[in-house]
Amino acid sequence: MKRYLSKLAGGVAVCAIMTGAAGAVSAADSSVEVLHWWTSGGEASALNVLKEDLESNGVAWKDMPVAGGGGEQAMTVLRARVTAGNAPTAVQMLGFDIQDWAAEGALADLNRVAAKEGWDEVVPAALQRFAKHDGKWISAPVNVHSTNWVWANKKIFDELGIAQPASWDELVAALDKIKGAGYTAVAHGGQPWQDATIFDAVVMSVGGPEFYKKAFVDLDPDALGSDQMKEAFDRMATLRSYVDDNFSGRDWNLASAMVIEGKAGVQFMGDWAKGEFLKAGQKPEEDFLCFRFPGTQGTVTFNSDQFAMFSVGEEGQAAQVKLASSIMAPSFQSAFNVVKGSVPARTDISDEAFDACGKKGMKELSEANASGKLYGSMAHGHAAPAAVKNGIYDVVTAHFNGEFDSETAVEELVSAVEVAQ
Numbered sequence: 001m002k003r004y005l006s007k008l009a010g011g012v013a014v015c016a017i018m019t020g021a022a023g024a025v026s027a028a029d030s031s032v033e034v035l036h037w038w039t040s041g042g043e044a045s046a047l048n049v050l051k052e053d054l055e056s057n058g059v060a061w062k063d064m065p066v067a068g069g070g071g072e073q074a075m076t077v078l079r080a081r082v083t084a085g086n087a088p089t090a091v092q093m094l095g096f097d098i099q100d101w102a103a104e105g106a107l108a109d110l111n112r113v114a115a116k117e118g119w120d121e122v123v124p125a126a127l128q129r130f131a132k133h134d135g136k137w138i139s140a141p142v143n144v145h146s147t148n149w150v151w152a153n154k155k156i157f158d159e160l161g162i163a164q165p166a167s168w169d170e171l172v173a174a175l176d177k178i179k180g181a182g183y184t185a186v187a188h189g190g191q192p193w194q195d196a197t198i199f200d201a202v203v204m205s206v207g208g209p210e211f212y213k214k215a216f217v218d219l220d221p222d223a224l225g226s227d228q229m230k231e232a233f234d235r236m237a238t239l240r241s242y243v244d245d246n247f248s249g250r251d252w253n254l255a256s257a258m259v260i261e262g263k264a265g266v267q268f269m270g271d272w273a274k275g276e277f278l279k280a281g282q283k284p285e286e287d288f289l290c291f292r293f294p295g296t297q298g299t300v301t302f303n304s305d306q307f308a309m310f311s312v313g314e315e316g317q318a319a320q321v322k323l324a325s326s327i328m329a330p331s332f333q334s335a336f337n338v339v340k341g342s343v344p345a346r347t348d349i350s351d352e353a354f355d356a357c358g359k360k361g362m363k364e365l366s367e368a369n370a371s372g373k374l375y376g377s378m379a380h381g382h383a384a385p386a387a388v389k390n391g392i393y394d395v396v397t398a399h400f401n402g403e404f405d406s407e408t409a410v411e412e413l414v415s416a417v418e419v420a421q
């Protein structure tokens with residue numbers, strides 16, 4: 001059943017800035033400062049939906065962009081801002097990082113607006129686990145992304161007669177064909193978070209959801225040190241042989257551009273990549289294909305971008321609550337995610353406005369949730385705390401760059417995770 005969206009959050013422009021009168025609200029009351037890492041073309045277009053929505057609600061937007069996919073640099077800047085006693089109003093944040101800031105007592109209490117708007121009833125438990133701390137709502141979830149996707153150039157697939165690969169062997173055969181035809185088979189940016197994004201999918205493809213959970217959620221040393229994990233590293237080494245010579249350090253959106261421009265066959269990336277294809281005017285199933293990393297069909301590794309709200313003085317609270325309320329509005333959840341490539345963070349949003357990949361993403365997310373095959377992405381901070389994640393990044397990247405073989409990588413992984421806990 002398709003439910004239609006109720007009210008338009010930005011439908012009525014409310015001017016919150018009053019001057020002169022007693023009880024007046026100052027300009028500071030009606031602005032929010034937002035720290036985020038959405039600087040690529042697709043990301044910026046999506047963020048614009050939020051900016052415009054707020055501005056139509058009389059709330060000015062102070063932009064604080066910190067480039068760098070996955071948000072590592074943004075988190076460093078945030079730490080400096082908070083240490084200096086100057087926290088932004090809201091910060092784009094992932095999973096365990098939100099809980100860490102909440103545990104430090106730095107986040108606001110959104111329970112009033114959450115209760116008024118019934119967030120408990122519409123936000124899935126997998127997201128509430130990160131958006132609430134000690135019974136308090138502390139952040140507003142914008143979306144659900146998932147990391148086990150392949151983005152393929154349809155023209156190259158058609159030209160070479162490649163069917164959508166459904167297993168590891170079929171994937172390797174497809175990559176061989178693409179490489180053999182003179183294209184770059186895998187468009188990749190050699191940055192730790194991108195290497196780790198592929199590793200999420202590869203580990204899932206080797207061992208399935210139970211193994212993934214044992215390794216990345218339970219941090220079980222037996223799983224981390226297993227033959228299956230060695231197989232996962234072997235597969236990473238295989239994939240490494242399909243990237244071009246200039247992959248090192250490349251930003252993820254430039255890797256997407258290689259597929260968009262027909263220079264490369266596929267990119268393994270979360271569905272924020274779709275935002276780049278759309279921004280370039282491409283259409284799913286006509287210009288590009290989206291399918292699950294072969295061997296992970298039926299399972300979803302997710303992350304959810306949330307805006308963690310920092311404690312602000314009384315004068316900043318009204319605008320902060322408006323920001324939270326705009327983010328949670330059904331109309332916004334649809335409009336934003338259509339552009340971003342993700343799916344809504346609410347369960348009551350129609351898929352009507354979404355394209356073929358978006359519809360597939362929404363359906364697969366709810367099926368994976370129902371069948372217990374929905375797991376937090378390790379690479380994007382939803383499986384284990386930041387220290388563990390960073391330890392895993394180091395090993396995965398060093399191995400991907402040929403610093404050691406798969407056997408050593410497994411040993412390094414076990415000790416990196418142990419040290420980080």
Ligand code: GAL
Binds near residue numbers: 038252305380
């Ligand atoms: C992810 C984030 C996405 C996207 C991506 C690349 O961590 O969840 O929204 O921005 O980084 O920047």
